[in-house]
Amino acid sequence: MTTIMDIISGRDPHETEFHQAVTEVVGSVKLVLDKNPEYRHARIVERMVEPERIIQFRVPWVDDQGRVQVNRGFRVEMNSAIGPYKGGLRFHPSVNLSILKFLAFEQVFKNALTTLPMGGAKGGADFDPKGKSDNEVMRFCQSFMSELFRHLGADRDVPAGDIGVGGREIGYMFGMYKKLKNEFTGMLTGKSLNWGGSLIRPEATGYGSVYFAQEMLTTRHQTLKDKICLVSGSGNVAQYTTEKIIQLGGNVVTLSDSTGYIYDEKGIDLDKLVYVKYLKNLKRGRIREYAEKYPEAVYMEFDPAADHSPLWNHRADCAFPSATQNEINELDARNLVNNGVQVVCEGANMPTTLEGIDIFLDHKILFAPGKAANAGGVAVSGLEMAQNAMRIKWNSQEVEERLRKIMQHIHRECLVASEEYGTPGNYVNGANIAGFVKVAEAMMDQGVV
Numbered sequence: 001m002t003t004i005m006d007i008i009s010g011r012d013p014h015e016t017e018f019h020q021a022v023t024e025v026v027g028s029v030k031l032v033l034d035k036n037p038e039y040r041h042a043r044i045v046e047r048m049v050e051p052e053r054i055i056q057f058r059v060p061w062v063d064d065q066g067r068v069q070v071n072r073g074f075r076v077e078m079n080s081a082i083g084p085y086k087g088g089l090r091f092h093p094s095v096n097l098s099i100l101k102f103l104a105f106e107q108v109f110k111n112a113l114t115t116l117p118m119g120g121a122k123g124g125a126d127f128d129p130k131g132k133s134d135n136e137v138m139r140f141c142q143s144f145m146s147e148l149f150r151h152l153g154a155d156r157d158v159p160a161g162d163i164g165v166g167g168r169e170i171g172y173m174f175g176m177y178k179k180l181k182n183e184f185t186g187m188l189t190g191k192s193l194n195w196g197g198s199l200i201r202p203e204a205t206g207y208g209s210v211y212f213a214q215e216m217l218t219t220r221h222q223t224l225k226d227k228i229c230l231v232s233g234s235g236n237v238a239q240y241t242t243e244k245i246i247q248l249g250g251n252v253v254t255l256s257d258s259t260g261y262i263y264d265e266k267g268i269d270l271d272k273l274v275y276v277k278y279l280k281n282l283k284r285g286r287i288r289e290y291a292e293k294y295p296e297a298v299y300m301e302f303d304p305a306a307d308h309s310p311l312w313n314h315r316a317d318c319a320f321p322s323a324t325q326n327e328i329n330e331l332d333a334r335n336l337v338n339n340g341v342q343v344v345c346e347g348a349n350m351p352t353t354l355e356g357i358d359i360f361l362d363h364k365i366l367f368a369p370g371k372a373a374n375a376g377g378v379a380v381s382g383l384e385m386a387q388n389a390m391r392i393k394w395n396s397q398e399v400e401e402r403l404r405k406i407m408q409h410i411h412r413e414c415l416v417a418s419e420e421y422g423t424p425g426n427y428v429n430g431a432n433i434a435g436f437v438k439v440a441e442a443m444m445d446q447g448v449v
């Protein structure tokens with residue numbers, strides 16, 4: 001019998017990240033298909049793994065030396081069964097179709113979990129903003145949008161940020177869209193506050209991830225107070241994960257970037273976090289500089305040839321991988337378990353390999369997959385779209401309260417679905433099944449399209 005994996009690896013044999021994401025979901029939804037043969041008959045999964053549309057385009061721009069540079073831009077519009085396409089843009093040299101298809105696929109289930117009407121998409125370019133001047137970034141963003149604009153719209157496709165795309169890039173892209181279309185609409189989220197952005201959107205992914213961890217801990221009658229936490233990354237998600245952990249009494253001892261990590265045994269307090277935000281968001285420097293400013297911290301360079309990451313080999317109670325995909329492999333997962341970790345909460349998308357996930361599940365670690373744990377970002381993007389549509393602005397308490405309730409709801413839905421399908425406490429199955437059923441039902445209602 002031909003399986004889904006045969007189909008996708010036959011069609012696109014090199015898309016290893018996409019295969020990984022599909023393998024995880026298919027493992028869970030098999031339980032649903034066995035109970036609901038009508039989904040098999042309608043070939044729902046076969047349709048879900050094929051993007052509705054992929055847009056690929058040339059992005060030419062001129063650098064500060066007057067040389068012409070050429071990058072490749074993409075938008076993967078995966079599924080619009082429950083709403084307009086929604087999902088971030090990533091600017092990173094590693095961007096290719098495998099990465100964007102895995103991210104867009106994850107986004108479909110994540111967006112469904114938020115309860116808001118958003119389909120799934122992801123896009124970006126193999127452009128590296130690192131080391132580029134503001135003017136170069138602006139010219140790149142303008143060129144990128146000069147093609148993508150024709151595919152976007154508040155009711156069609158609404159991108160946002162991801163790795164390498166923050167407030168600066170969203171501003172440049174919005175400006176170009178507005179000029180080309182001669183309209184001011186909410187066709188991007190993560191906008192600045194004075195031109196249509198939502199309060200709490202910058203904080204949302206990190207805060208949401210910590211709220212999810214808090215909910216998981218509650219099931220074991222524990223809190224984050226005094227918990228030692230390992231956080232990876234030092235960008236948007238890592239910064240606000242750290243902030244919320246500190247607010248809830250936890251102790252964050254690590255942060256990283258692509259070249260190395262810092263270990264600060266005394267803990268990163270709110271003053272040190274202000275420095276991290278300046279270092280990463282304004283100075284655009286390296287995390288190594290943290291250890292130069294705070295001598296109580298040590299800096300360790302990553303060895304690209306190593307079979308594990310030393311960041312995950314410290315004694316800790318909780319781990320919040322918040323940098324990038326596949327940053328926790330099987331050996332890292334074993335190290336975390338051996339060092340006493342009880343909670344692993346994925347702020348990043350797919351930061352744990354399939355083998356790593358198995359270790360966490362085997363050891364009954366409270367393991368939150370990214371599509372549930374980091375859904376707070378896109379949820380507040382959905383709230384930004386709602387505010388734009390109503391032409392109103394909610395205050396920060398209101399948005400944060402809605403975010404907290406959405407994260408509690410997702411947590412509950414994961415537990416209910418995992419219980420209903422005979423794997424209580426398995427948040428991987430819970431998230432995949434709860435997200436899948438919502439999208440599958442909509443696809444059934446809408447016929448074969």
Ligand SMILES: NC(=O)C1=CN([C@@H]2O[C@H](COP(=O)(O)OP(=O)(O)OC[C@H]3O[C@@H](n4cnc5c(N)ncnc54)[C@H](O)[C@@H]3O)[C@@H](O)[C@H]2O)C=CC1
Pocket residue numbers: 161162163164165166205233234235236237238256257258259322323324325347348349374375377378
């Ligand atoms: N920004 C958002 O709202 C959301 C982001 N995510 C995910 O969270 C993760 C982080 O995204 P952001 O914080 O937004 O991006 P960012 O660009 O603000 O920060 C990315 C961080 O990851 C580090 N990093 C990138 N590549 C790396 C590598 N190969 N090895 C080690 N570190 C690396 C960077 O140095 C940086 O500290 C990504 O997986 C993203 O897809 C998920 C949901 C929403």
Ligand SMILES: O=C(O)CCC(=O)C(=O)O
Pocket residue numbers: 086087088089107110158159160161162189349374375377378379381
């Ligand atoms: O806010 C959004 O639309 C997208 C966020 C995102 O890219 C993600 O959840 O991975």
